[in-house]
Amino acid sequence: MATSDRFQAHDFYLMDELLSEEHRLIRESARAWIKKDVSPIIEDYAQRAEFPKQILPGLGEIGAFGPYIPTEYGGSGLDNIAYGLIMQELERCDSGVRSTASVQSSLVMYPIWKYGNEEQRQKYLPKLATGEMMGCFGLTEPDYGSNPGGMITNFKDEGDYYLLNGAKMWISNSPFADIAVVWAKNEAGRIHGLIVERGMEGFSTPETHGKWSLRASATGELVFDNVKVPKANLLPNKSGLGAPLGCLDSARYGIAWGAIGAAMDCYDSAVRYSKERIQFDKPIGAFQLIQKKLAEMLTEITKAQMLTWRLGVLKNEGRATTAQISMAKRNNVEMALNIAREARQIHGGMGITGEYPIMRHMMNLESVVTYEGTHDIHLLILGFDITGIPAFK
Ligand code: TGC
Ligand code: FAD
Numbered sequence: 001m002a003t004s005d006r007f008q009a010h011d012f013y014l015m016d017e018l019l020s021e022e023h024r025l026i027r028e029s030a031r032a033w034i035k036k037d038v039s040p041i042i043e044d045y046a047q048r049a050e051f052p053k054q055i056l057p058g059l060g061e062i063g064a065f066g067p068y069i070p071t072e073y074g075g076s077g078l079d080n081i082a083y084g085l086i087m088q089e090l091e092r093c094d095s096g097v098r099s100t101a102s103v104q105s106s107l108v109m110y111p112i113w114k115y116g117n118e119e120q121r122q123k124y125l126p127k128l129a130t131g132e133m134m135g136c137f138g139l140t141e142p143d144y145g146s147n148p149g150g151m152i153t154n155f156k157d158e159g160d161y162y163l164l165n166g167a168k169m170w171i172s173n174s175p176f177a178d179i180a181v182v183w184a185k186n187e188a189g190r191i192h193g194l195i196v197e198r199g200m201e202g203f204s205t206p207e208t209h210g211k212w213s214l215r216a217s218a219t220g221e222l223v224f225d226n227v228k229v230p231k232a233n234l235l236p237n238k239s240g241l242g243a244p245l246g247c248l249d250s251a252r253y254g255i256a257w258g259a260i261g262a263a264m265d266c267y268d269s270a271v272r273y274s275k276e277r278i279q280f281d282k283p284i285g286a287f288q289l290i291q292k293k294l295a296e297m298l299t300e301i302t303k304a305q306m307l308t309w310r311l312g313v314l315k316n317e318g319r320a321t322t323a324q325i326s327m328a329k330r331n332n333v334e335m336a337l338n339i340a341r342e343a344r345q346i347h348g349g350m351g352i353t354g355e356y357p358i359m360r361h362m363m364n365l366e367s368v369v370t371y372e373g374t375h376d377i378h379l380l381i382l383g384f385d386i387t388g389i390p391a392f393k
Helices: 021-048 053-061 080-093 095-115 118-130 242-276 288-316 322-346 348-352 358-368 375-387
Strands: 135-138 154-157 161-172 179-185 191-197 219-230
Touching: 021 053, 021 080, 021 095, 021 358, 053 095, 053 118, 080 095, 080 242, 080 288, 095 118, 095 135, 095 161, 095 179, 095 191, 095 242, 095 358, 135 161, 154 179, 161 179, 161 191, 179 219, 191 219, 191 242, 242 288, 242 322, 242 358, 288 322, 322 348, 322 358, 322 375, 348 358
Parallel strands: 135 179
Antiparallel strands: 154 161, 161 219, 179 191
16 A cells, blocks of 8 residues: 655754755755655555665665764764754654664664774674664563563673573564674673674574554564674673663654654644535534644644754763653654644544554554653653662562
């Protein structure tokens, strides 16, 4: 089913004036590519529960893989606002497309750039930046989701190599990734990152089927059965739970922007539908109850845009805190989910079909509100920041 993409951006508080010419150009090129190459196929792939692999080179070309990674490693060397705008445009189309780029950029390229050595950076980053090589990030385990510090995946020093055992679950991109950045404990119980490559004996990546959400994104497991990982594949420059959590800060920041994209798409479709759909001899947009929904949607989108732009400025200055990022991820995903639900109602019965993007966004956002830290975990991160008292355990 090829659906037309009639999206028009809404900028009620003239936020574009806060962007540079370069920011606007980057956003427009991402938006144009999405409209041309991804929007026409995304509904069909989501319905078939398949990831459209043919978009990978295009994602590389628009700079969606490693936007803020330095150009010497193949990245685009952009700032955090540009990174956010790209994520917004991708998720405006589909959260799964943004997911693929988020994982590659913030959960694979970022740890190799920040925690890897020069040899690892040169070996992996340029290929990851073009999409020629794809990666995934293995933190979550079947028994350790919100509490990754409890992980049981482990490795032992066997002299010439590390012997890796364990399993990861719910891993975006795992079924087709060439490499996995895997978090595992050493014999002393210290968490380290290891780069595991497809083809290593004992390493498999079974796909997770039957998802009602993120259907256009591939999700799977990572299974390690006595995998011999070369010692050169250990990320040497940071260990402890803070290492994977540091990557999450960057990915959660991208999601905060991305969720605004999904909300904008639902709002835009709802505005258009409310002017076109006639009931009781009037466009439904003439009824106060519909206007209330639209006015509240635009208000929430505008508030989220301002919050997130300011977060981007702080991030560019190196001043954005984990708790500030949690506030934006939590607020914006909930905002987008609420807008998707309201937009679904405005579309009446048509809202449940693939003719409109609404139901797909709504179902996708049910994953987004859970991954990268659940809605309630982000509330607890904020509670910790406010009181100084951790309430996680
Ligand atoms: P806690 O004792 O608080 O912290 C352990 C160490 O980590 C440090 N730290 C951080 N460092 C960097 N950045 C952060 N955001 C950090 N947060 C904490 C902390 O200072 C400490 O360092 P040190 O030196 O003292 O050891 O850890 P805890 O075990 O109490 O857990 C805290 C909690 C619950 C907030 C954390 O575990 C958490 O965030 N849980 C949520 C797990 C999560 O978000 N998983 C996401 C998996 S990846 C994913 O979902 C990808 S989806 C991708 C897609 O498709 O887009
Ligand atoms: P649980 O941790 O079991 O939580 C269940 C419920 O209990 C939640 O409501 C939670 O908020 C609540 N809860 C837990 N602890 C507390 C507490 N202390 N106080 C109050 N409430 C609490 N992970 C990766 O590592 N890499 C990936 O690429 C990846 N991609 C994903 C893709 C998809 C489509 C999905 C759905 C998940 C993905 N994840 C990935 C995993 C994701 O990060 C986890 O699902 C998430 O962290 C929550 O873990 P859980 O599902 O085990 O839920």
